[in-house]
Amino acid sequence: MTDFNAERPRLTAIATRILGSEADADDVLQEAWLRTSRTEDIDDLPAWLTTVVTRLCLDQLRRRDTRSMREAEAPVDPAPADPEADALLAEKTGDAMQVVLDILAPAERAAFVLHDVFGYPFDKISIVMGRSGTAVRQLASRARRKVQGVPEPAASQAARAESQQVVDAFLTAARGGDLSTLLSLLAPDVVMRADLVGQQMGTESLYDGAAAVAARFNGVRGAAPVTIDDELGAAWFHAGVIKVAFVFHVEAGLVREVELIADPDVLATMEIVRVRAKSREADSRDPRA
Numbered sequence: 001m002t003d004f005n006a007e008r009p010r011l012t013a014i015a016t017r018i019l020g021s022e023a024d025a026d027d028v029l030q031e032a033w034l035r036t037s038r039t040e041d042i043d044d045l046p047a048w049l050t051t052v053v054t055r056l057c058l059d060q061l062r063r064r065d066t067r068s069m070r071e072a073e074a075p076v077d078p079a080p081a082d083p084e085a086d087a088l089l090a091e092k093t094g095d096a097m098q099v100v101l102d103i104l105a106p107a108e109r110a111a112f113v114l115h116d117v118f119g120y121p122f123d124k125i126s127i128v129m130g131r132s133g134t135a136v137r138q139l140a141s142r143a144r145r146k147v148q149g150v151p152e153p154a155a156s157q158a159a160r161a162e163s164q165q166v167v168d169a170f171l172t173a174a175r176g177g178d179l180s181t182l183l184s185l186l187a188p189d190v191v192m193r194a195d196l197v198g199q200q201m202g203t204e205s206l207y208d209g210a211a212a213v214a215a216r217f218n219g220v221r222g223a224a225p226v227t228i229d230d231e232l233g234a235a236w237f238h239a240g241v242i243k244v245a246f247v248f249h250v251e252a253g254l255v256r257e258v259e260l261i262a263d264p265d266v267l268a269t270m271e272i273v274r275v276r277a278k279s280r281e282a283d284s285r286d287p288r289a
Helices: 002-017 024-036 045-072 085-103 106-119 121-130 133-147 155-176 179-184 197-200 209-218 279-286
Strands: 186-194 206-208 224-228 231-238 240-249 254-261 270-274
Touching: 002 024, 002 045, 002 106, 024 045, 024 206, 045 106, 106 121, 106 133, 121 133, 133 240, 155 179, 155 231, 155 240, 155 254, 179 186, 179 209, 186 209, 206 209, 224 240, 231 270
Parallel strands: 186 254
Antiparallel strands: 186 206, 224 231, 224 270, 231 240, 240 254
């Protein structure tokens, strides 16, 4: 695996930055090597490996966060402080990276590290993360603001709240088969793009325009409201497992882009939390929300 070894230093640097641990980075590189050895006809090995390593890192971070939440529920004896180890880690990763490791969600961390640290363009990060260009830009921007300690501007907070209301109203209209409301919440040039797995499940690759997107959602009652990387979205569950996620991008009070994500490797990198039914009239009409 001479070609893999040639890429190893770069991949190790990326994994170490994202995970904050050389040992964890070594585990990711080992798994990436195994996947490479089992895969034939890789057209662009560096790009393929970057995608595999980044997604493995994100999956590990998500599982690490889940494990930490479980462990936090039970009292444990505090681990002994190790100032020397802390100092070595800080020296290797830098103060900014320490902040990143402490405060960023997994997807934010990956977008920030790839763009701001390693200089990857957003179009390539979009491919690596399996997300739209709009999504990775938003993730990197949010991460950068957190790293810099800059609070979210009031205007952005208001826009975020408005976006959540738009998505909530859209999902309610979809469940109720309210086509006119769906159309009123969509920008005329809205698009919904489905990934390859979604297309294999029978979804069109592109729904172009308000009429096409509205028709796709009209009367759909199986999608449950969820938060996806802290933004309101929807997902289809089967036997408790997320099969499809819908990410909505809202601007000026209208849905302008929808991502349909069904690739399990991408879904594994996303922070998806089901939103429980709230005491509102729409939910009382549809208890499955």
